[in-house]
Amino acid sequence: xxxxxxxxxxxxxxxxxxxxxxxxxxxxxxxxxxxxxxxxxxxxxxxxxxxxxxxxxxxxxxxxxxxxxxxxxxxxxxxxxxxxxxxxxxxxxxxxxxxxxxxxxxxxxxxxxxxxxxxxxxxxxxxxxxxxxxxxxxxxxxxxxxxxxxxxxxxxxxxxxxxxxxxxxxxxxxxxxxxxxxxxxxxxxxxxxxxxxxxxxxxxxxxxxxxxxxxxxxxxxxxxxxxxxxxxxxxxxxxxxxxxxxxxxxxxxxxxxxxxxxxxxxxxxxxxxxxxxxxxxxxxxxxxxxxxxxxxxxxxxxxxxxxxxxxxxxxxxxxxxxxxxxxxxxxxxxxxxxxxxxxxxxxxxxxxxxxxxxxxxxxxxxxxxxxxxxxxxxxxxxxxxxxxxxxxxxxxxxxxxxxxxxxxxxxxxxxxxxxxxxxxxxxxxxxxxxxxxxxxxxxxxxxxxxxxxxxxxxxxxxxxxxxxxxxxxxxxxxxxxxxxxxxxxxxxxxxx
Amino acid sequence: xxxxxxxxxxxxxxxxxxxxxxxxxxxxxxxxxxxxxxxxxxxxxxxxxxxxxxxxxxxxxxxxxxxxxxxxxxxxxxxxxxxxxxxxxxxxxxxxxxxxxxxxxxxxxxxxxxxxxxxxxxxxxxxxxxxxxxxxxxxxxxxxxxxxxxxxxxxxxxxxxxxxxxxxxxxxxxxxxxxxxxxxxxxxxxxxxxxxxxxxxxxxxxxxxxxxxxxxxxxxxxxxxxxxxxxxxxxxxxxxxxxxxxxxxxxxxxxxxxxxxxxxxxxxxxxxxxxxxxxxxxxxxxxxxxxxxxxxxxxxxxxxxxxxxxxxxxxxxxxxxxxxxxxxxxxxxxxxxxxxxxxxxxxxxxxxxxxxxxxxxxxxxxxxxxxxxxxxxxxxxxxxxxxxxxxxxxxxxxxxxxxxxxxxxxxxxxxxxxxxxxxxxxxxxxxxxxxxxxxxxxxxxxxxxxxxxxxxxxxxxxxxxxxxxxxxxxxxxxxxxxxxxx
Numbered sequence: 001x002x003x004x005x006x007x008x009x010x011x012x013x014x015x016x017x018x019x020x021x022x023x024x025x026x027x028x029x030x031x032x033x034x035x036x037x038x039x040x041x042x043x044x045x046x047x048x049x050x051x052x053x054x055x056x057x058x059x060x061x062x063x064x065x066x067x068x069x070x071x072x073x074x075x076x077x078x079x080x081x082x083x084x085x086x087x088x089x090x091x092x093x094x095x096x097x098x099x100x101x102x103x104x105x106x107x108x109x110x111x112x113x114x115x116x117x118x119x120x121x122x123x124x125x126x127x128x129x130x131x132x133x134x135x136x137x138x139x140x141x142x143x144x145x146x147x148x149x150x151x152x153x154x155x156x157x158x159x160x161x162x163x164x165x166x167x168x169x170x171x172x173x174x175x176x177x178x179x180x181x182x183x184x185x186x187x188x189x190x191x192x193x194x195x196x197x198x199x200x201x202x203x204x205x206x207x208x209x210x211x212x213x214x215x216x217x218x219x220x221x222x223x224x225x226x227x228x229x230x231x232x233x234x235x236x237x238x239x240x241x242x243x244x245x246x247x248x249x250x251x252x253x254x255x256x257x258x259x260x261x262x263x264x265x266x267x268x269x270x271x272x273x274x275x276x277x278x279x280x281x282x283x284x285x286x287x288x289x290x291x292x293x294x295x296x297x298x299x300x301x302x303x304x305x306x307x308x309x310x311x312x313x314x315x316x317x318x319x320x321x322x323x324x325x326x327x328x329x330x331x332x333x334x335x336x337x338x339x340x341x342x343x344x345x346x347x348x349x350x351x352x353x354x355x356x357x358x359x360x361x362x363x364x365x366x367x368x369x370x371x372x373x374x375x376x377x378x379x380x381x382x383x384x385x386x387x388x389x390x391x392x393x394x395x396x397x398x399x400x401x402x403x404x405x406x407x408x409x410x411x412x413x414x415x416x417x418x419x420x421x422x423x424x425x426x427x428x429x430x431x432x433x434x435x436x437x438x439x440x441x442x443x444x445x446x447x448x449x450x451x452x453x454x455x456x457x458x459x460x461x462x463x464x465x466x467x468x469x470x471x472x473x474x475x476x477x478x479x480x481x482x483x484x485x486x487x488x489x490x491x492x493x494x495x496x
Numbered sequence: 497x498x499x500x501x502x503x504x505x506x507x508x509x510x511x512x513x514x515x516x517x518x519x520x521x522x523x524x525x526x527x528x529x530x531x532x533x534x535x536x537x538x539x540x541x542x543x544x545x546x547x548x549x550x551x552x553x554x555x556x557x558x559x560x561x562x563x564x565x566x567x568x569x570x571x572x573x574x575x576x577x578x579x580x581x582x583x584x585x586x587x588x589x590x591x592x593x594x595x596x597x598x599x600x601x602x603x604x605x606x607x608x609x610x611x612x613x614x615x616x617x618x619x620x621x622x623x624x625x626x627x628x629x630x631x632x633x634x635x636x637x638x639x640x641x642x643x644x645x646x647x648x649x650x651x652x653x654x655x656x657x658x659x660x661x662x663x664x665x666x667x668x669x670x671x672x673x674x675x676x677x678x679x680x681x682x683x684x685x686x687x688x689x690x691x692x693x694x695x696x697x698x699x700x701x702x703x704x705x706x707x708x709x710x711x712x713x714x715x716x717x718x719x720x721x722x723x724x725x726x727x728x729x730x731x732x733x734x735x736x737x738x739x740x741x742x743x744x745x746x747x748x749x750x751x752x753x754x755x756x757x758x759x760x761x762x763x764x765x766x767x768x769x770x771x772x773x774x775x776x777x778x779x780x781x782x783x784x785x786x787x788x789x790x791x792x793x794x795x796x797x798x799x800x801x802x803x804x805x806x807x808x809x810x811x812x813x814x815x816x817x818x819x820x821x822x823x824x825x826x827x828x829x830x831x832x833x834x835x836x837x838x839x840x841x842x843x844x845x846x847x848x849x850x851x852x853x854x855x856x857x858x859x860x861x862x863x864x865x866x867x868x869x870x871x872x873x874x875x876x877x878x879x880x881x882x883x884x885x886x887x888x889x890x891x892x893x894x895x896x897x898x899x900x901x902x903x904x905x906x907x908x909x910x911x912x913x914x915x916x917x918x919x920x921x922x923x924x925x926x927x928x929x930x931x932x933x934x935x936x937x938x939x940x941x942x943x944x945x946x947x948x949x950x951x952x953x954x955x956x957x958x959x960x961x962x963x964x965x966x967x968x969x970x971x972x973x974x975x976x977x978x979x980x981x982x
């Protein structure tokens with residue numbers, strides 16, 4: 001067998017096996033280099049997987065040669081390939097971007113453990129995206145969660161510990177809910193393989209344990225996905241984590257939970273549970289709408305840049321879940337493409353904030369006054385990514401907003417109202433992005449504040465790659481819409 | 497030079513100019529040379545498209561396809577040709593004027609000013625040549641954002657507040673109404689390309705009127721009441737900005753978009769057939785009269801001119817809402833004739849501020865002999881806007897009234913005539929006070945004290961243009977008459 005056949009598993013084991021090696025590297029900068037290299041390998045594997053699923057989807061990889069449904073299989077289709085690209089891509093760019101900032105915030109002393117935890121997060125999230133087994137998924141969920149707590153707790157501020165503790169409690173509850181749900185389904189169907197489950201659940205559909213399981217799984221994953229009002233752990237976790245860890249986590253950690261939610265809904269529940277569609281819509285839609293309205297509104301009044309972007313993420317997750325709740329192919333395409341585009345824009349924004357914080361030593365809005373003049377390149381990139389988040393044409397954000405609104409309009413009378421609300425929330429996004437722009441460009445630097453200078457070239461270079469990616473994927477949508485469209489059609493049962 | 501190259505150049509030149517201005521910012525004379533050279537080259541390139549468009553060519557430039565049938569592309573048709581040529585030509589005059597004004601008043605951040613100005617012109621050309629609604633929308637937003645630093649130029653708290661009103665209204669209307677209107681159009685028609693005769697054949701009933709409303713108010717730059725508040729707020733900007741952007745490029749981009757949407761998205765047959773635009777006739781008529789009445793109460797010269805602009809913009813919306821050939825021609829002509837007249841008035845207001853630091857109408861009493869040239873030019877501009885011969889303003893009003901008569905809209909005819917009377921009152925009052933009023937004792941200014949030469953040259957050029965538009969209106973009419981209506 002050639003290497004190609006093993007691509008799905010390489011994704012997971014390369015970062016996982018590099019992690020313990022990294023803990024042993026006691027030479028400065030070496031842990032970073034090893035983690036970045038492993039992450040880049042995983043990224044290139046993810047890209048080859050995208051090419052591979054184009055010819056044959058899904059790719060089934062039997063671990064240890066044990067056939068499904070008895071053994072554990074990895075199941076990689078268009079949707080998981082896109083998510084793998086998001087996860088490994090976000091990890092690679094964040095690592096390539098953030099060495100100076102991480103040195104400043106984490107320090108050489110703790111570096112080996114920090115980078116090992118980072119790789120375990122990558123490994124866990126990739127596992128969630130690639131596995132085709134419900135219990136195996138729980139294991140990967142726990143790996144990624146536990147490692148994430150380490151990343152957040154590594155923040156230099158002691159409040160990071162409190163934020164971590166809160167996330168730990170809520171995250172564990174979420175994971176437990178998921179496990180309870182999977183346990184109930186296993187009790188009724190006797191299988192853990194998702195594809196097999198989708199077949200067997202037909203015999204026991206609409207029995208109470210299955211309905212309860214659907215409820216547990218949905219709520220548990222919604223908690224991990226930071227769906228409003230279960231988002232309370234997120235803004236603080238993002239705020240107090242090291243800046244570069246925030247770049248990575250904001251781009252992909254909640255996406256993995258949303259991915260699992262979509263997968264479970266469309267593969268297992270929707271085809272067999274008679275009322276599941278109505279329940280999903282009824283549960284997700286109001287909360288999604290509240291998420292993007294409340295999240296955006298809170299962000300408008302927030303003066304801490306990272307927390308502001310954290311609440312903005314609450315809102316963006318609302319958009320994604322709105323697309324999911326519409327239960328149409330267009331809605332699903334919009335949701336999936338927004339998962340990718342949101343990763344692009346949010347990582348670029350958090351990178352810009354990391355650059356600002358690297359020089360200003362603060363993420364409070366008033367402390368970056370005058371940054372437009374002192375750090376023109378950083379702020380210009382912030383503006384581009386900000387416009388993308390508002391959804392201005394020629395940016396990635398526009399493509400996903402366009403699909404979401406189109407899906408809303410297809411939905412009928414209620415949809416018109418939803419479309420209007422989406423646009424109102426975009427206006428709110430404009431307000432909070434503008435607040436930053438106005439402070440940075442049009443407010444003079446207060447007397448006595450430390451002088452700012454442009455961020456290190458390495459950080460700037462990667463920041464600009466991401467900012468330009470926001471433009472590129474707004475102009476050339478072949479890659480994103482191609483994958484998202486195929487994924488959505490496959491999930492809706494229309495074939496890729 | 498092929499059409500596509502010319503379009504690419506027309507977009508690239510102002511951007512390159514902005515870059516050049518930023519680089520040469522340290523040497524003021526060199527920077528101003530870059531501005532002027534850029535403006536002249538841009539005008540030459542844009543004008544090089546005119547003969548072809550006259551002959552029926554429709555140069556196109558396709559940049560990229562975003563998704564499905566949505567694309568970023570350009571297509572020059574008569575209406576866009578007219579607007580593009582107007583903006584590019586007046587930029588030269590305005591640049592000459594800006595040099596006199598900005599130096600005469602010792603303004604700060606002059607480099608930022610010229611850079612943003614060049615970007616705004618880039619956006620205006622993009623709006624003019626846009627081949628579909630999406631492209632137009634993108635450049636419309638660039639125009640809004642690039643003019644914010646110009647409006648907030650002074651940088652004090654009151655200016656920032658006004659600039660926020662400016663930005664807030666323009667962005668919220670465009671994202672809140674124009675964007676959904678566009679998406680709705682796309683959902684119905686499956687395309688956003690500007691097509692003669694319109695693309696909304698499958699839409700009928702009250703939905704047409706509703707969609708038209710979303711467009712009319714979504715295009716906030718057309719300053720239809722009640723979304724006109726941003727325009728008076730924008731008057732905190734330095735006067736060259738008010739002159740070119742808030743009398744020509746920005747506001748005309750708004751009414752131009754309205755005309756484009758009516759002609760190429762709805763198609764005048766659809767609107768005229770069901771009478772779906774009748775409400776817009778009344779609303780535009782109401783805006784014309786109300787804004788004139790408000791203008792009469794304003795003592796601040798620029799505020800008065802701003803309300804006059806609000807009123808005059810609705811002439812063009814009215815022309816579009818009439819949904820007849822004459823209405824569209826009148827509206828298109830008015831884009832040009834009002835531009836020449838209003839830019840002259842703003843130039844004069846700025847000249848008065850530069851020379852004498854007067855901002856209120858009541859302070860101008862008896863100052864005619866001090867600035868004879870400026871006030872003479874003001875009179876010319878005012879008469880052109882009122883619509884009397886021998887100035888260009890007559891023709892646009894002529895065709896608008898014709899269009900109103902053709903459709904039997906006596907209301908619209910009455911509004912047009914009433915507005916002329918109100919214009920006489922609040923515009924001619926100013927030179928009248930200046931020449932025949934008794935100077936107030938505390939403003940003891942004697943002798944002739946005009947603005948810097950660069951300002952006067954610009955004023956002379958635009959006043960001459962109002963006369964030229966009267967005698968040489970035929971090519972302009974021919975261009976407007978070539979707008980394909982079906």
